[in-house]
Amino acid sequence: MDFLRYAERAATMVNAPLEDEDDLRALLADRPWLAERVSAADVRTLRRLRRDLRPVFAEDPEAGDGADRVVERLNDLLARHPVSPFISGHGGQGLHLHVAERRSSVAETLAAEGLMGLAIVVCDLGPDRLGECQADRCGQVFVDTSPNRSRRYCSDRCSSRANVAAFRARRRAATAP
Numbered sequence: 214m215d216f217l218r219y220a221e222r223a224a225t226m227v228n229a230p231l232e233d234e235d236d237l238r239a240l241l242a243d244r245p246w247l248a249e250r251v252s253a254a255d256v257r258t259l260r261r262l263r264r265d266l267r268p269v270f271a272e273d274p275e276a277g278d279g280a281d282r283v284v285e286r287l288n289d290l291l292a293r294h295p296v297s298p299f300i301s302g303h304g305g306q307g308l309h310l311h312v313a314e315r316r317s318s319v320a321e322t323l324a325a326e327g328l329m330g331l332a333i334v335v336c337d338l339g340p341d342r343l344g345e346c347q348a349d350r351c352g353q354v355f356v357d358t359s360p361n362r363s364r365r366y367c368s369d370r371c372s373s374r375a376n377v378a379a380f381r382a383r384r385r386a387a388t389a390p
């Protein structure tokens with residue numbers, strides 16, 4: 214498994230619209246073998262999962278016991294969404310680990326992949342790698358893969374929006390009577 218990609222997919226699932234089966238199929242556009250099995254039950258399960266996942270990203274590991282809470286929340290979710298690992302060598306890719314069986318539902322597969330991906334990011338890279346955009350009224354979450362753990366925004370757009378807002382605030386402060 215490519216744990217970083219699975220963790221990033223989990224972030225994308227938290228951010229993307231997920232009202233119905235079409236939204237879930239859109240999320241799986243690059244994985245047609247999953248997209249074609251999507252059901253209404255998968256959408257319900259994943260909507261609950263992403264509601265529970267958001268605070269994992271929004272927690273500030275630098276503040277108080279924030280890092281402990283990230284771990285606690287992920288452990289809770291791992292207990293609720295069991296992982297069934299197996300080794301596969303399909304498609305001539307060489308042996309690699311899958312975290313959900315072929316007969317698992319789409320929701321079970323995405324939950325297992327996402328949670329394992331996030332768990333490995335937290336263990337290998339640190340709980341401060343999971344973040345939420347700091348721009349006003351954005352709320353998108355991300356996995357910080359920057360070399361110096363400095364990511365604060367979900368996108369260049371939010372970053373420049375925040376810079377402009379900070380500049381205006383400074384100018385207002387400077388010209389205030």
Ligand SMILES: [Zn+2]
Binds near residue numbers: 301303306309311
């Ligand atoms: Zn595979």
Ligand SMILES: [Zn+2]
Binds near residue numbers: 347351352353368371
């Ligand atoms: Zn943003």
